[in-house]
Amino acid sequence: MNLRRLIWNSRWLTDKQRIAWYPPFWLMRLKVLEISPCWRTVRILLRHSWIATNSGGSLFGGFQACLADPIAAMSCAKVFPGYSVWTRSLHLDFRHEGRTGLELRFSLSADQEQQIREELERKGRSTPEFTYAFYQDDGTLCTEIKARIAIRPKGYQPPKRSNK
DSSP, X not given: OOHHHHHHHOTTSOHHHHHHHOGGGGGGTEEEXXXXXXXXXXXXXXXXXXXXXXXXXXXXXXXXXXXXXHHHHHHHXXXXXXXXXXXXEEEEEEXXXXXXXXXXXXXXXXXXXXXXXXXXXXXXXXXXXXXXXXXXXXXXXXXXXXXXXXXXXXXXXXXXXXXX
């Protein structure tokens, strides 16, 4: 078993520790502020540090993308166990430079969850889109994120396309 799976599947780690110790996040100096027991609300602080700062002095967009990428998929994997879940597309709209630490705020609403459940029941798969964001210390919206998540049955294989 690789280190990523060991951390993610360990029963002795809390969800906050799983995120903080997730190998792609180690050097990012994250602080998990909140993960609701059901994973429908996630708040993570991406600290402004020398390693995360770009040449202009603001928080590097690549760090924001790295953190934003799996969060919606991780939440959906917890809320919809038994399915394969991954990020299908990710779009970041950098609206304001990040001169402070940035707080990632993600939430899965009850309406969204119900729509996904209905689609899974009807079609066996779902590809919902989530909008969430990074905010500066003063509450200023810094980066808006749109993530499309693929939720598929375990072992799902996409239909083969002909090259005609």
